[in-house]
Amino acid sequence: MIVRVKLFAVARQRAGIDAVEVELPAVGATVADLRSAIVEHCPALADVLAHVKVAVNNDYAADGTAIDAKAEVALIPPVSGG
Amino acid sequence: MIVRVKLFAVARQRAGIDAVEVELPAVGATVADLRSAIVEHCPALADVLAHVKVAVNNDYAADGTAIDAKAEVALIPPVSGG
Amino acid sequence: MIALTHEPIDCNRVLASVASNDVGAVVLFLGTTREFTHGRQTESLDYECYPEMAEKKLHELEHEARHRWPVIECHIVHRLGTLKLGEASIAIAVSCPHRNDAFEAGKWLIDTIKQVVPIWKRENWSDGTTEWVHPGMGKP
Amino acid sequence: MIALTHEPIDCNRVLASVASNDVGAVVLFLGTTREFTHGRQTESLDYECYPEMAEKKLHELEHEARHRWPVIECHIVHRLGTLKLGEASIAIAVSCPHRNDAFEAGKWLIDTIKQVVPIWKRENWSDGTTEWVHPGMGKP
Numbered sequence: 452m453i454v455r456v457k458l459f460a461v462a463r464q465r466a467g468i469d470a471v472e473v474e475l476p477a478v479g480a481t482v483a484d485l486r487s488a489i490v491e492h493c494p495a496l497a498d499v500l501a502h503v504k505v506a507v508n509n510d511y512a513a514d515g516t517a518i519d520a521k522a523e524v525a526l527i528p529p530v531s532g533g
Numbered sequence: 534m535i536v537r538v539k540l541f542a543v544a545r546q547r548a549g550i551d552a553v554e555v556e557l558p559a560v561g562a563t564v565a566d567l568r569s570a571i572v573e574h575c576p577a578l579a580d581v582l583a584h585v586k587v588a589v590n591n592d593y594a595a596d597g598t599a600i601d602a603k604a605e606v607a608l609i610p611p612v613s614g615g
Numbered sequence: 616m617i618a619l620t621h622e623p624i625d626c627n628r629v630l631a632s633v634a635s636n637d638v639g640a641v642v643l644f645l646g647t648t649r650e651f652t653h654g655r656q657t658e659s660l661d662y663e664c665y666p667e668m669a670e671k672k673l674h675e676l677e678h679e680a681r682h683r684w685p686v687i688e689c690h691i692v693h694r695l696g697t698l699k700l701g702e703a704s705i706a707i708a709v710s711c712p713h714r715n716d717a718f719e720a721g722k723w724l725i726d727t728i729k730q731v732v733p734i735w736k737r738e739n740w741s742d743g744t745t746e747w748v749h750p751g752m753g754k755p
Numbered sequence: 756m757i758a759l760t761h762e763p764i765d766c767n768r769v770l771a772s773v774a775s776n777d778v779g780a781v782v783l784f785l786g787t788t789r790e791f792t793h794g795r796q797t798e799s800l801d802y803e804c805y806p807e808m809a810e811k812k813l814h815e816l817e818h819e820a821r822h823r824w825p826v827i828e829c830h831i832v833h834r835l836g837t838l839k840l841g842e843a844s845i846a847i848a849v850s851c852p853h854r855n856d857a858f859e860a861g862k863w864l865i866d867t868i869k870q871v872v873p874i875w876k877r878e879n880w881s882d883g884t885t886e887w888v889h890p891g892m893g894k895p
Contacts, residue, residue, distance in 0.1 A: 459805055460875035461887040502892040509808040531888040532874025533786050533845050541665055542735035543747040584752040591668040613748040614734025615646050615705050627767050636790035636840045643783040650776035700776045718862050
């Protein structure tokens with residue numbers, strides 16, 4: 452399946468675009484798989500990825516969290532609002 | 534000397550007036566002397582006096598603080614501003 | 616900056632007075648008039664003060680707060696006279712470079728003002744009775 | 756109540772929205788744009804957010820604050836877009852029956868918002884460079 456990943460702040464700046472699409476297995480894909488796919492297919496994001504959390508359906512997600520075809524996925528660099 | 538003592542809140546209410554005058558020795562008078570003079574000459578204030586602080590020249594004053602003829606003196610019941 | 620006033624407190628003016636380009640955090644505290652106290656209903660409150668001493672003590676507390684925390688601006692306004700329900704009796708605005716200091720200074724100011732500044736409130740209860748409030752004194 | 760807005764924050768409206776006859780204490784926190792950070796001069800700031808998640812997290816934090824403290828009303832507004840020096844990026848107003856709760860809830864809200872809500876600021880330095888701020892990430 453193709454998963455669209457929203458990008459913000461430095462991640463958006465690095466990628467030069469506000470979302471990237473990565474291919475993940477249709478069954479059993481996790482946040483860890485997403486991270487690997489981004490490192491492989493979006494080298495511009497590789498060095499920020501270690502500092503970035505992944506949000507799935509608007510919640511912070513651990514590496515083991517499942518990603519299905521309907522999931523809303525985003526990279527969340529360290530926040531600085533307030 | 535005659536010392537004028539400003540009254541506020543419940544002290545003013547009890548005395549029915551916003552200041553009382555008491556006579557104190559012209560030399561060596563203290564806050565303790567003032568308290569005694571009030572108990573003696575202003576019986577309406579006697580039972581609140583135990584809960585009331587004395588201010589001399591706009592500062593809280595201990596019983597040993599001197600009161601001279603030019604001192605500004607007031608009774609300060611427990612405060613409830615803010 | 617400190618003020619005692621018989622007019623309603625203008626919070627926008629208070630906030631504007633503590634603004635500056637060095638400020639990263641503003642804490643505004645408002646004390647407001649509650650309708651119910653231990654189940655008794657308040658109709659209105661009256662605040663009176665010993666003006667000379669209240670101003671002196673407020674100045675001393677502002678000075679002490681500036682000594683303890685990196686306060687950029689501090690504005691304390693206490694209302695006097697008759698207050699309706701919901702009106703603010705006090706506004707304390709503190710601005711600092713960083714937020715922890717602004718919270719601590721604001722908290723310390725209201726706590727200390729309530730202990731030492733000669734201002735008193737009188738409850739005008741909805742049953743028609745009135746009562747000066749003197750913490751720790753019991754029923755006078 | 757929470758809001759994300761591109762307009763300047765109207766503090767009077769925020770304060771009015773947390774008033775009620777049960778309120779004894781209001782704490783308003785404002786985060787404002789400082790001119791100097793570690794000696795570098797800021798020209799302006801840009802705030803961007805992940806809107807759906809930011810709103811969800813702000814709602815969760817309001818809910819959590821109401822669970823932890825006896826909050827009567829809570830109003831959080833975060834500004835987005837370009838801010839000039841001295842403007843407020845966030846306003847948090849909390850009203851409670853008593854002041855300790857209002858201070859604690861307001862402090863907890865701003866501390867926690869700064870940790871979890873997906874909003875980011877970009878420094879537009881006066882030397883013409885710009886930089887996203889990502890605490891703990893070092894120079895990207």
